[in-house]
Amino acid sequence: MTAVSCVRVGVSRGSVPVVHEVDLTVRKGEWLGLVGPNGSGKTTLLHALAGLIPASGEVRIAGVDPQRTGRRATARAVALMPQRPTVPEGVSVRELVRLGRTPHIARFGVESVHDREVVEEVLDRLDLEPLAARPAGALSGGELQRVVLARALAQEPEVLLLDEPTSALDIGHQQQVLDLVDSMRREHGLTVLAAMHDLTSAAQYSERLVLLDGGRVVADGSPAEVLTASRIAQVYGARVEVLHRPGSTPAVLPLPAAGETGNDSAGAGDAGGEGQ
Ligand SMILES: Nc1ncnc2c1ncn2[C@@H]1O[C@H](COP(=O)(O)OP(=O)(O)OP(=O)(O)O)[C@@H](O)[C@H]1O
Numbered sequence: 001m002t003a004v005s006c007v008r009v010g011v012s013r014g015s016v017p018v019v020h021e022v023d024l025t026v027r028k029g030e031w032l033g034l035v036g037p038n039g040s041g042k043t044t045l046l047h048a049l050a051g052l053i054p055a056s057g058e059v060r061i062a063g064v065d066p067q068r069t070g071r072r073a074t075a076r077a078v079a080l081m082p083q084r085p086t087v088p089e090g091v092s093v094r095e096l097v098r099l100g101r102t103p104h105i106a107r108f109g110v111e112s113v114h115d116r117e118v119v120e121e122v123l124d125r126l127d128l129e130p131l132a133a134r135p136a137g138a139l140s141g142g143e144l145q146r147v148v149l150a151r152a153l154a155q156e157p158e159v160l161l162l163d164e165p166t167s168a169l170d171i172g173h174q175q176q177v178l179d180l181v182d183s184m185r186r187e188h189g190l191t192v193l194a195a196m197h198d199l200t201s202a203a204q205y206s207e208r209l210v211l212l213d214g215g216r217v218v219a220d221g222s223p224a225e226v227l228t229a230s231r232i233a234q235v236y237g238a239r240v241e242v243l244h245r246p247g248s249t250p251a252v253l254p255l256p257a258a259g260e261t262g263n264d265s266a267g268a269g270d271a272g273g274e275g276q
Pocket residue numbers: 013014018036037038039040041042043044045
């Protein structure tokens with residue numbers, strides 16, 4: 001079953017086209033990683049899929065056309081975790097997470113028992129209980145990032161759009177949040193589209209990667225197919241080695257500039273070289 005389909009999708013920012021003729025299909029329950037250099041159009045595409053900005057072409061996501069469906073109705077099926085969240089002044093962490101329930105609550109209606117249970121469950125699953133009464137505006141960057149993910153999960157979406165979900169997180173919290181999203185995908189058939197810069201992490205969690213460059217899809221396939229050293233050099237201008245470990249997904253290792261061997265070995269060399 002298809003959860004997301006884009007046919008010749010284009011998006012302009014101001015008068016400048018920044019996403020060009022993107023064709024994309026994502027299966028229900030699939031994790032699709034969106035990768036590409038800065039400015040390649042990842043955020044723009046995610047915002048168009050969430051119906052936040054106009055796009056040309058055809059978009060269907062969780063059975064709705066976000067370009068022609070109201071924000072509220074779209075938000076009952078599609079949640080976006082933004083790269084740069086705005087936090088309403090004075091709200092607590094629990095209140096911010098509760099905002100995720102807004103699309104499900106009738107205007108002038110009150111929260112149901114289910115609404116309250118969902119909020120408490122995501123606070124618990126992300127270990128946010130100890131922060132729940134704190135003002136959201138006074139959190140660290142990483143704490144806020146987990147709270148904003150909690151708000152998106154509280155929407156109980158069919159499709160979750162993640163824009164750099166772990167950019168502010170330490171390695172332990174990166175694994176915690178990506179493992180949680182992955183378990184929700186496996187248990188509930190959640191469909192995930194995640195824009196990520198960490199290519200090793202993107203390869204680990206994504207069943208498929210789509211690589212954007214200059215607003216166009218330049219590669220679409222399994223992580224091993226998309227992440228080759230020559231393609232990363234060409235698209236990112238980066239020196240890397242791609243490690244293929246038995247039974248595991250590819251790992252992308254940055255390499256030092258030619259002639260440099262890294263801090264430790266350079267230091268050892270200066271001190272008299274190896275084996276002395
Ligand atoms: N509001 C805007 N007005 C004008 N141009 C914009 C706007 N937002 C984005 N752009 C431009 O659109 C292009 C794509 O930006 P976008 O944020 O989608 O890239 P990205 O792949 O998400 O980048 P990054 O990895 O740096 O987050 C960039 O050239 C950017 O400068």
